[in-house]
Amino acid sequence: MNNCFIDQIASQDILLRVTNLCGVCYDDLKLGEMIYYDMQEYRYLCQKCYEELSDKMNSNCEVVDDGEGLFG
Numbered sequence: 001m002n003n004c005f006i007d008q009i010a011s012q013d014i015l016l017r018v019t020n021l022c023g024v025c026y027d028d029l030k031l032g033e034m035i036y037y038d039m040q041e042y043r044y045l046c047q048k049c050y051e052e053l054s055d056k057m058n059s060n061c062e063v064v065d066d067g068e069g070l071f072g
């Protein structure tokens with residue numbers, strides 16, 4: 001678990017006023033689904049993209065390219 005995302009249930013308020021699309025895959029976010037606010041990029045993500053992205057993040061919420069050795 002990390003602190004890079006805020007998880008919340010998609011409310012009508014969020015879907016109408018902020019977004020109803022995932023910021024990565026542009027899938028529809030649906031009322032009542034779990035969604036994740038990416039505090040680095042200021043966007044909402046669906047569960048799938050959240051899982052993929054958080055897998056690639058280090059503890060500082062930086063996306064680390066696997067195998068490229070950015071952080072030694």
Ligand SMILES: [Zn+2]
Binds near residue numbers: 023025027045048049
């Ligand atoms: Zn997505």
